[in-house]
Each structure stands twice: as structure tokens, then as C-alpha cells.
């Protein structure tokens with residue numbers, strides 16, 4: 380059985396939980412308190428030298444880290460990861476986009492607002508993050524005007540990766556009113572019969 384080290388409120392950790400539910404795989408969850416420094420202990424750093432959740436521990440003790448890498452491991456051979464090289468590359472394309480052009484803006488703005496309570500000294504940074512976050516949402520909106528999921532007609536781990544922080548973007552102060560296709564896509568993803576919510 381898999382063991383996940385994670386924070387329930389973290390979108391990066393939620394990706395793993397959602398994937399395990401979509402694949403109907405059993406797992407245990409070990410809560411990790413980021414704000415208390417649980418990710419910086421020698422024991423945790425032995426599992427992930429980068430000191431971040433999520434970590435997926437396999438039965439043989441191997442620890443995998445980086446949320447999107449873990450998604451690729453779990454989804455291998457399933458309907459959520461196409462084997463055809465062009466489609467598989469498009470899945471990776473959206474996952475790299477998520478880590479470089481989406482998460483650093485939307486997740487960090489959410490961290491400042493939701494975890495830290497929007498302290499004055501981070502307001503300027505928060506406003507700058509909004510510019511980058513809206514740019515990422517526009518890129519998604521344009522793709523979702525053309526296809527129901529980020530890679531064509533099939534729900535894939537590209538959607539799992541981007542759903543995680545987009546569905547809680549409002550907790551970082553992002554209004555999705557201007558992104559109707561993104562909102563329809565959020566509802567489409569949430570309608571999957573094995574969908575699980577972040578805190579569910």
C-alpha cells in the first residue's frame with residue numbers, strides 16, 4: 380500500500396490524493412505540518428532532500444517526490460496517461476506549464492492570503508502574483524475553448540495537475556468570472572464518478 384506524506388490543504392498534495400482516488404488505489408496519509416517545519420526535520424529530508432510535500436512512499440521504502448512526477452508514476456498504463464508520444468508530450472507540456480507559469484503565481488497568492496492572512500508586508504508581492512496568475516488562466520481558457528480537457532477529449536493527469544490550484548484560486552483572490560470555459564472544465568473534472576474533494 381502507498382503512504383502519502385502531505386498537507387490536506389496543499390494543492391500539490393491534493394493532486395496525489397485525487398489521482399489515488401481516480402485509480403481506486405488504497406493508501407495511507409501521514410499529515411505533515413508545513414508551518415511547524417515538519418518538512419525540514421532530518422527524518423523528512425531523508426525522504427525528500429528538497430524538504431517539500433508531497434512524498435509518495437512505496438512498499439519497498441522508495442520515496443518519490445515532485446507532485447507531477449508522482450502523477451506520472453501512478454497513472455502509467457492507465458486511461459489518465461496516453462501512451463501515444465505526441466499526446467503524452469502534451470500532457471507533460473501542461474504539467475511543466477503548471478509548475479512554471481501557474482503554480483508559482485496562483486498557489487503562492489493563495490499561500491499569502493489563505494495560510495498567512497494577507498500580511499501588509501506581502502501585499503505588493505501578492506498584487507504582482509495576480510498578474511502572472513491571470514496570464515496563466517487566460518492560456519487555459521484559450522485551450523478549453525477548443526477542447527473539453529487540456530489534452531483533447533480525455534481526462535488526463537494534465538487536468539489533475541492544473542485542477543489542484545485552479546479550483547481554489549478564489550482562496551488566493553482570483554475571480555474566475557472572466558474564464559467561463561475554465562469554470563465549465565472545473566465542473567467537468569469534479570463530475571468524475573471517483574472524484575474526491577480536497578478536504579473530503
Ligand SMILES: N[C@@H](CCC(=O)N[C@@H](CS)C(=O)NCC(=O)O)C(=O)O
Pocket residue numbers: 386389390391392413418419430431432433444445446447478
Ligand atoms: N514542485 C513541488 C512543490 C512542492 C511544494 O511547494 N510543497 C510545499 C507545500 S504546497 C511545501 O512542502 N512547502 C514546505 C517548505 O517549503 O518547507 C511539487 O510539485 O511537489
